[in-house]
Amino acid sequence: MSSITTPTTSSGKLQAKAAEGLEELDQRFHPAAGLRRQFNKVFPTHWSFMLGEIAMYSFILLLLTGAYLALFFDPSMQEVVYNGPYDPLRGVHMSRAYESALEISLEVRGGLFMRQLHHWAALLFVAAMIIHMFRVFFTGAFRKPREINWLFGFLLFFLGMFTGFTGYSLPDDLLSGTGVRFMQGAILSVPIIGTYLSMFLFGGEFPGGDFVARFYSAHVLLLPGIMLGLVVAHLILVVYHKHTHYEGPGRTNKNVVGMPLLPVYMAKAGGFFFLVFGVIAIIAAIASINPIWAIGPYRPDQVSTGAQPDWYMGFAEGLIRVMPGWEINFAGHTLVLGVMIPLAIFPAVLAAIAVYPFIESWITGDKREHHIAQRPRNAPTRTAFGVAWITAYMIMLVGGGNDIWATHFHLSINSITWFVRIAFFVGPVIAFIVTKRICLGLQRRDHDKVLHGRESGIIKRLPHGEFVEVHVPLSQGELHRLTAHEQHEAAELPPTVDENGVVRKIGRMEKLRVKLNRGYYGEGNQIAKPTADEYKEIQSGHGHH
DSSP states (O other): OOOOOOOOSSSHHHHHHHHHHHHHHHHHOOOOOHHHHTOOOEEOOOGGOOOOOOOHHHHHHHHHHHHHHHTOOOOOOOOOOOOOSOGTTTTTEEEHHHHHHHHHHHHHHHHHHHHHHHHHHHHHHHHHHHHHHHHHHHHTTTTTTHHHHHHHHHHHHHHHHHHHHHHHHHTHHHHHHHHHHHHHHHHTTTTTTHHHHHHHTTTSTTTTTTTHHHHIIIIIHHHHHHHHHHHHHHHHHHHHHHEEEEEEEEEETTOSSSSIIIIHHOOOOOOOOHHHHHHHHHHHHSSSSOHHHHHHHTTTTOOOOOOOOOOHHHHHHHHHHHOOOOOEETTTTTEEEHHHHHHHHHHHHHHHHHHHHHHHHHHHHSSSSEEEEGGGGGGHHHHHHHHHHHHHHHHHHHHHTHHHHHHHHHHHHHHHHHOOOOOOHHHHHHHHHHHHHHHHHHHHHHHHHHHHHHEEEEEEOTTTTTTEEEEEOOOOHHHHHHHOOOOOOOOOOOHHHHHHHHSSOOOOOHHHHHHHHHHHSSTSSOOOOOOOOHHHHHTTTTTTO
């Protein structure tokens, strides 16, 4: 007869003590039930969900590398004479901030790798956020109840841009100094208060003696602290609202189909974190970025040739570069329209992106909760708007680097500037029309695929001599995926006279809403899904090979 014995090994004793400690903890605070519920929470799986994870893991990497770099960087504008190991700069006057950046790059063990890792992680962080927002936008994942989470994500993107700007301005090299000078000129164009803002930011006349220290405080404390809070709030809402999932059998707005958080999702997330870290580390090790020692320290009387901002600020710079140098005098003040108008367009575009979920909800009149992600082709107007925005951004990115395009491709900078000016207005319109037609074409293809099945590539000859291709019927899952989307009716204006014969006044906003609604759901904006009768008729043999 066997007996049960208590563990005698050290590991067994350790496990027993750990179990006893956890039981004592649960008796006092009762966390087991809540943790079990959270660990069993189901998350859908799809490759596009990893885009948000890339942004989060890049942000974690930014915090870790930034903490290391902060140990060695000195945010001082005090003028010093360089006597370090880099011969071409020995004896050159520079700020202490630039000297400490050189020391990190050339003297601190692992310092250059950390700088490269930090810079590449910043670029990937912003890129992943933008692409993640594209995924959310094109699939309609921003709809109720996730509008606030869209705003959180937008604020992360907005703050990420300016955190990056303050970060690459800290070394006080000639490249970053030129960018700061560009920003200072834009600030000066603000009527009445521009001069005061510049004096406050730089601590006097440009470049002043305080801007590096002030940028440093914002870069390492203020902005990251706000962003960390937004990341936590964003994740809390994702868990609370549950993740969207794509159309498919068994998937509704009232359930979530996926895998539990622990151990499956956590194991995948942990592995993916190290994959993202490894890829960024490889890029940082083999691809040099921002070699400040080759650029030299900033001097107000010099401009770095080919000075360009990081790509995510290229849209704003492109607006200013291609804008004509218009100026007018108004009430005793000189208004620099060549800078003021771009400065008004840039935040206006950002504001439109931020409030789009609320605009679409108002236009469509849809106040329901949505947990099923849409296929972009089934929302052609929204998809066309997104592609039009991307087109405008890419065109202005060309404008922001018009000198680089001119020198590398031997083109006239005036020709590039005029191309960008015209394309900024024409390009998005063309992109909108073409994208919408493509979406409608894909809807028609889905319509035919549901009725006739998938092409098999097998050609048969019928007894009377006709050659036909055999079509393979779709599976029930595929049929559900292609027909699960909703068909919306276009809005109509209410009658001008009610049932009692009283004239009803229809406001301008309601008329505008109905007109815009027809642009989303009116005739020519969606292809009707096949009906059950059409499908049965085709499948019965009439017109089906």
